[in-house]
Amino acid sequence: MAKKVPIDFVDERLNQGLAKTGLRFTAQRRHIYNTLLQKRDHPSAEEVFMRAKAEMPELSMATVYNTLDTLVKCGLIRQVTHDRGPTRYCSNLQKHHHFYCNECNGVFDIDVDPETGEPEFHMPPGFTISHWEILFRGVCPECNAKKNGAGSSRS
Amino acid sequence: MAKKVPIDFVDERLNQGLAKTGLRFTAQRRHIYNTLLQKRDHPSAEEVFMRAKAEMPELSMATVYNTLDTLVKCGLIRQVTHDRGPTRYCSNLQKHHHFYCNECNGVFDIDVDPETGEPEFHMPPGFTISHWEILFRGVCPECNAKKNGAGSSRS
């Protein structure tokens, strides 16, 4: 049960991510990010807090929320909210989709087919699908118009 | 700005849906369902409450939550939760996908291409996509095993 992800790797990734946005590398951010990488299930903020606090007892919930938001903004983790209940976080950056179990509320990664690359995917055996849908994120026409019209120079 | 959806149609649909599960047809359920059908954006429970209460002042928030859950169970509406923040509700039963605007937090229906039927879709002009993913719902292998093994007779 040794660490699966070497800490050097964690540090480098985190550094890269933070650098892009001019944020600092801190002990808390490092520890929380590392915690997320060591067990790639889809923990809630509360779960992350408990796991991380075990090794860093002074850690506060506020910092966990702050850091999770930061990591999402840096593109180092994904936010997963597909049902009522606490938001989950995903540290698997490979392109993948999600399966949500209606019985146990578990979230599972569904990898894309490495051959065909895109929307083709393995559905691991044993899963029963009752519904699926595509979720797009981006900017709607109205907001795009607003941004272009106002001609702001940002992003 | 007359009612777009005739009340007879609403009543019939609701009756059918409720019948399946042996639930009663009530004034509140009718009114809330009708409210949802008249404006097919993706309102939160709070928004549904405000709209519905305008014409039925005694209506309570608890009933709105109860009824929304009921309608979801009956398959008359869909629950839409793709971000932090209040759950939204969708009364469009046509097969469609969702677009979530990162700027205004709006939710938009993305219809499937009527020709090809399935995963092909029109992306209406003006939308900018930054990310998309497929969301599956159903039962995971472990829960399937539990259900089959236990051999209970229910659903």
Place this chain on the structure above:
DNA sequence: ACTGGATTTGGAATAATTCCAAGTCTTGAC
């Protein structure tokens, strides 16, 4: 009309997240 169960209601309770102000740490300028 009467009864049992379903439904509605207002308010309390809980869960999840956000906000805030005070303390601490880090970085860059001197």
Place this chain on the structure above:
DNA sequence: GTCAAGACTTGGAATTATTCCAAATCCAGT
């Protein structure tokens, strides 16, 4: 190295969204 400014963390309060609960009401069947 010292110092100031800004970034970061922290505990707790506040807010938001939802759920829970017990009492009142409604309804269907008898």
